Amino acid sequence: MNTKSVTAALVASAAAAALFVTGCSDNASSAPAKSSAAPAPQAAPAPSGKSAASVDGKAFDATFTTTCAKQGGTLALALTDAANAAYGNLSVSATITGTDTVQAVGIAGSKGGDAGQPYAIGYGNGMPGGSAELTKDGNTYKVTGEGVSADLANPLAGPKTSKFDITFACSTVVGG
Numbered sequence: 001m002n003t004k005s006v007t008a009a010l011v012a013s014a015a016a017a018a019l020f021v022t023g024c025s026d027n028a029s030s031a032p033a034k035s036s037a038a039p040a041p042q043a044a045p046a047p048s049g050k051s052a053a054s055v056d057g058k059a060f061d062a063t064f065t066t067t068c069a070k071q072g073g074t075l076a077l078a079l080t081d082a083a084n085a086a087y088g089n090l091s092v093s094a095t096i097t098g099t100d101t102v103q104a105v106g107i108a109g110s111k112g113g114d115a116g117q118p119y120a121i122g123y124g125n126g127m128p129g130g131s132a133e134l135t136k137d138g139n140t141y142k143v144t145g146e147g148v149s150a151d152l153a154n155p156l157a158g159p160k161t162s163k164f165d166i167t168f169a170c171s172t173v174v175g176g
Contacts, residue, residue, distance in 0.1 A: 051079050053092045053166045070176035077168040087112035094143045102132035115153030123147040139170040
């Protein structure tokens with residue numbers, strides 16, 4: 001699979017997960033995440049009860065709507081900010097199966113990528129590159145790991161990896 005196909009698959013996965021859970025949204029917004037002055041090796045934890053996301057230690061400055069839905073043994077988690085200044089339509093999602101297996105993570109923006117291209121980072125269980133781990137505290141889910149992205153302006157540059165740290169603070173879990 002070439003880099004362009006991998007990137008397209010990552011963006012499609014992120015969009016599909018966000019669309020799946022948007023219909024079951026609880027419309028609970030969180031306060032904007034604070035940006036770090038300089039990237040740190042690990043992002044600061046989200047304030048209690050707040051959803052947040054960071055990539056390579058840099059927190060997204062976003063007002064997220066958090067959506068959490070469960071169907072069968074699959075839990076779909078999504079953070080959305082449809083009017084993000086830096087990333088346009090920003091979506092952060094994760095799919096969990098069983099009690100703790102992260103199947104997929106997608107972080108996508110309609111802008112904000114290299115050379116004005118869309119922004120996309122993804123992880124897929126069983127795909128080469130990346131990793132993801134889940135920790136849970138009540139209805140708060142924290143997904144950390146490493147995803148794969150590509151420079152869409154220069155697809156021959158090859159994939160690159162980025163660390164992510166995402167907190168989904170679910171006020172409710174629809175179907176769960």
